[in-house]
Amino acid sequence: MKDKSILRSEVLHVESNCPHCDSKINAYACMEEDAHPKEGDFNICVYCTTVFKYGPDLSLVFVTDEDLEDVSEDELPRRKENGRVVADFEKMGVILHEESF
Numbered sequence: 001m002k003d004k005s006i007l008r009s010e011v012l013h014v015e016s017n018c019p020h021c022d023s024k025i026n027a028y029a030c031m032e033e034d035a036h037p038k039e040g041d042f043n044i045c046v047y048c049t050t051v052f053k054y055g056p057d058l059s060l061v062f063v064t065d066e067d068l069e070d071v072s073e074d075e076l077p078r079r080k081e082n083g084r085v086v087a088d089f090e091k092m093g094v095i096l097h098e099e100s101f
Helices: none
Strands: 008-017 024-030 042-044 051-054 060-062 078-081 084-087
Touching: 051 084
Parallel strands: none
Antiparallel strands: 008 024, 042 051, 051 060, 078 084
């Protein structure tokens, strides 16, 4: 049995760009085995920390306050920054190192 605490990453079959920083998004990561993104799922750009959701055909779109009404701060620590929603990686206990990109 695989350890559920290990972050797994997979390459997306569809490439898209972050709606904020325009970085290429061609992979995703999750904690669940055999999970794949689908329309309406949330993700975070590791380059600019913008929270977005997958739209039709796995296109990336900005989230709205309404999108996040049912998502607790415990599930997705976040804050507003210049009108966009960004993930609060520090509250998540995640440290990103620029050299890892």
